[in-house]
Amino acid sequence: xxxxxxxxxxxxxxxxxxxxxxxxxxxxxxxxxxxxxxxxxxxxxxxxxxxxxxxxxxxxxxxxxxxxxxxxxxxxxxxxxxxxxxxxxxxxxxxxxxxxxxxxxxxxxxxxxxxxxxxxxxxxxxxxxxxxxxxxxxxxxxxxxxxxxxxxxxxxxxxxxxxxxxxxxxxxxxxxxxxxxxxxxxxxxxxxxxxxxxxxxxxxxxxxxxxxxxxxxxxxxxxxxxxxxxxxxxxxxxxxxxxxxxxxxxxxxxxxxxxxxxxxxxxxxxxxxxxxxxxxxxxxxxxxxxxxxxxxxxxxxxxxxxxxxxxxxxxxxxxxxxxxxxxxxxxxxxxxxxxxxxxxxxxxxxxxxxxxxxxxxxxxxxxxxxxxxxxxxxxxxxxxxxxxxxxx
Amino acid sequence: xxxxxxxxxxxxxxxxxxxxxxxxxxxxxxxxxxxxxxxxxxxxxxxxxxxxxxxxxxxxxxxxxxxxxxxxxxxxxxxxxxxxxxxxxxxxxxxxxxxxxxxxxxxxxxxxxxxxxxxxxxxxxxxxxxxxxxxxxxxxxxxxxxxxxxxxxxx
Amino acid sequence: xxxxxxxxxxxxxxxxxxxxxxxxxxxxxxxxxxxxxxxxxxxxxxxxxxxxxxxxxxxxxxxxxxxxxxxxxxxxxxxxxxxxxxxxxxxxxxxxxxxxxxxxxxxxxxxxxxxxxxxxxxxxxxxxxxxxxxxxxxxxxxxxxxxxxxxxxxxxxxxxxxxxxxxxxxxxxxxxxxxxxxxx
Ligand SMILES: [Zn+2]
Numbered sequence: 001x002x003x004x005x006x007x008x009x010x011x012x013x014x015x016x017x018x019x020x021x022x023x024x025x026x027x028x029x030x031x032x033x034x035x036x037x038x039x040x041x042x043x044x045x046x047x048x049x050x051x052x053x054x055x056x057x058x059x060x061x062x063x064x065x066x067x068x069x070x071x072x073x074x075x076x077x078x079x080x081x082x083x084x085x086x087x088x089x090x091x092x093x094x095x096x097x098x099x100x101x102x103x104x105x106x107x108x109x110x111x112x113x114x115x116x117x118x119x120x121x122x123x124x125x126x127x128x129x130x131x132x133x134x135x136x137x138x139x140x141x142x143x144x145x146x147x148x149x150x151x152x153x154x155x156x157x158x159x160x161x162x163x164x165x166x167x168x169x170x171x172x173x174x175x176x177x178x179x180x181x182x183x184x185x186x187x188x189x190x191x192x193x194x195x196x197x198x199x200x201x202x203x204x205x206x207x208x209x210x211x212x213x214x215x216x217x218x219x220x221x222x223x224x225x226x227x228x229x230x231x232x233x234x235x236x237x238x239x240x241x242x243x244x245x246x247x248x249x250x251x252x253x254x255x256x257x258x259x260x261x262x263x264x265x266x267x268x269x270x271x272x273x274x275x276x277x278x279x280x281x282x283x284x285x286x287x288x289x290x291x292x293x294x295x296x297x298x299x300x301x302x303x304x305x306x307x308x309x310x311x312x313x314x315x316x317x318x319x320x321x322x323x324x325x326x327x328x329x330x331x332x333x334x335x336x337x338x339x340x341x342x343x344x345x346x347x348x349x350x351x352x353x354x355x356x357x358x359x360x361x362x363x364x365x366x367x368x369x370x371x372x373x374x375x376x377x378x379x380x381x382x383x384x385x386x387x388x389x390x391x392x
Numbered sequence: 393x394x395x396x397x398x399x400x401x402x403x404x405x406x407x408x409x410x411x412x413x414x415x416x417x418x419x420x421x422x423x424x425x426x427x428x429x430x431x432x433x434x435x436x437x438x439x440x441x442x443x444x445x446x447x448x449x450x451x452x453x454x455x456x457x458x459x460x461x462x463x464x465x466x467x468x469x470x471x472x473x474x475x476x477x478x479x480x481x482x483x484x485x486x487x488x489x490x491x492x493x494x495x496x497x498x499x500x501x502x503x504x505x506x507x508x509x510x511x512x513x514x515x516x517x518x519x520x521x522x523x524x525x526x527x528x529x530x531x532x533x534x535x536x537x538x539x540x541x542x543x544x545x546x547x
Numbered sequence: 548x549x550x551x552x553x554x555x556x557x558x559x560x561x562x563x564x565x566x567x568x569x570x571x572x573x574x575x576x577x578x579x580x581x582x583x584x585x586x587x588x589x590x591x592x593x594x595x596x597x598x599x600x601x602x603x604x605x606x607x608x609x610x611x612x613x614x615x616x617x618x619x620x621x622x623x624x625x626x627x628x629x630x631x632x633x634x635x636x637x638x639x640x641x642x643x644x645x646x647x648x649x650x651x652x653x654x655x656x657x658x659x660x661x662x663x664x665x666x667x668x669x670x671x672x673x674x675x676x677x678x679x680x681x682x683x684x685x686x687x688x689x690x691x692x693x694x695x696x697x698x699x700x701x702x703x704x705x706x707x708x709x710x711x712x713x714x715x716x717x718x719x720x721x722x723x724x725x726x727x728x729x730x731x
Contacts, residue, residue, distance in 0.1 A: 030421075038458055125413070140590075154644050254680045362553070404586060406584060413578065
């Protein structure tokens with residue numbers, strides 16, 4: 001590994017676990033965290049006694065409806081009597097959690113770290129979309145009565161205009177990801193659908209139809225992360241965290257070009273530099289770009305420099321990003337297929353790269369041999385990028 | 393600071409707003425559901441982690457395996473471990489009748505419940521024995537408020 | 548190579564919507580959180596400008612960037628912004644969409660067109676990544692025009708409310724409408 005950064009120790013992922021992703025689960029938020037942590041610890045063959053530190057992540061407290069949700073979750077995440085911290089960058093949180101877990105371990109401060117992300121969106125009534133209203137600026141935006149989907153529609157429209165993509169080109173991403181999710185045991189929205197199904201689904205905010213969007217979900221995911229010496233004791237096939245990157249832009253999303261996510265590119269450059277990757281489009285074998293909306297996957301593929309700006313939609317048409325394609329993206333089924341419990345969805349993507357690099361993804365395993373993978377999440381008002389590069 | 397940033401407080405604009413959610417529905421959770429069923433049956437729920445009784449039930453035990461606990465009925469005896477007397481409401485208005493609030497635990501248990509004790513302030517003390525009085529069956533919902541109040545038990 | 552894929556038997560207990568309402572121990576809670584948001588020095592002045600029918604920006608004394616909406620400091624230089632600039636208000640549509648749903652996801656009776664306006668402001672190149680701009684409603688165009696792409700790049704100007712109805716709010720601008728004969 002060619003790390004261009006001084007760290008005390010290499011850090012690896014040695015176990016992963018997750019709950020089902022569903023529209024509505026009986027479990028409380030802390031029980032979801034508990035279920036995911038138990039799975040991850042079991043997979044690594046560890047108990048809480050072996051864990052030094054805990055990093056948690058959940059998106060706005062307003063979804064779960066519990067203030068200080070991080071503290072509330074802590075015991076379910078295994079955090080009683082241990083150093084616990086919570087990180088938050090909106091939708092980018094899911095990938096920020098293992099990034100923070102990485103620095104806990106790479107610094108030498110903790111030998112083993114649990115990275116836990118949870119989201120329960122179902123408590124908010126009448127619909128969680130209502131809760132999203134309060135992410136808008138209270139003075140300049142809320143008086144206009146916005147719905148969350150507006151901002152995505154505006155970005156998608158700009159991408160279509162700038163790149164010459166049509167709705168039916170973008171819908172292919174939804175078809176691909178929901179299809180991939182058919183092989184994911186936790187998936188909520190797996191389906192064999194066609195481009196016509198997407199175009200004929202309920203029109204919400206043109207150009208966005210119902211099937212262009214990931215569903216509302218409850219769920220949790222956990223990873224066990226360890227320093228090199230410990231990781232090698234735990235497993236013969238650790239998956240190394242080779243690069244991490246994260247960037248935040250400002251909240252003035254209407255003051256910048258919406259067709260290209262600059263903040264994702266900055267985060268990706270940071271992660272690739274650390275991982276010694278110079279040509280990501282050649283060196284990355286499998287990717288999990290964040291796909292809360294189908295166009296977002298294309299946006300993020302370009303931000304991650306896995307395709308040139310405005311080229312991703314053309315490559316999707318060629319099958320380039322299919323599971324048996326040149327550069328498989330979202331082999332898990334992504335947020336569109338597996339589901340979107342916000343923070344947990346980002347961490348699910350990291351778990352998928354972990355399983356892919358261990359050849360443990362079963363029917364989801366991509367056809368080509370894999371050495372390096374990248375997972376990415378995006379968040380807030382078109383402003384946060386979080387990227388993690390893994391290698392086996 | 394540049395010259396224009398000297399506006400008087402009266403020149404500054406404030407916008408009212410609120411949290412946009414109509415309401416929340418909180419699920420009781422796995423063991424919470426079992427606890428809710430006990431409450432509906434007029435029983436106080438607890439959790440056994442090995443031999444240790446824990447109140448209220450929490451699904452998982454504070455051990456290194458985060459193992460699942462067993463939801464059980466707690467028969468008591470119940471003790472008001474901490475008591476406090478409330479004389480004013482949220483807005484600082486004097487209550488007509490002072491109210492006794494207690495942290496109630498069971499013998500040998502970790503944790504407990506908060507509840508109202510129906511007794512006059514002069515008659516309560518930490519460590520006193522109490523027992524639950526449930527609402528009528530048709531009013532119970534499985535929430536902790538199914539216990540209408542606690543009453544002292546003569547020693 | 549594992550034949551059975553991970554995760555194996557992910558846990559979780561699904562509830563139907565109707566099960567939720569009937570669940571023992573379900574707690575219904577209605578929060579009541581009210582706020583008073585301070586606009587701050589820069590935005591307060593901007594809002595007063597709107598009341599007078601003006602769109603105001605501020606310029607950074609160090610790098611010369613013009614910010615609309617105005618900020619009290621430059622994001623790049625972290626210097627206090629110093630000079631107010633009145634913009635003509637005209638601009639071009641950066642992106643536009645047709646909404647059929649309201650904030651709470653209920654269907655709207657009449658669809659609404661909203662978008663981002665790239666305002667004419669000094670110091671920005673025509674296709675720069677950053678620009679002075681606002682998020683607002685767009686009127687005087689049809690949903691079909693939004694869908695066929697003819698709205699993006701269209702020259703627009705603010706349609707102001709009558710002075711007596713203005714309150715010092717972003718809604719003092721009713722919407723942005725096409726500049727007559729200015730379509731490009
Ligand atoms: Zn500046």
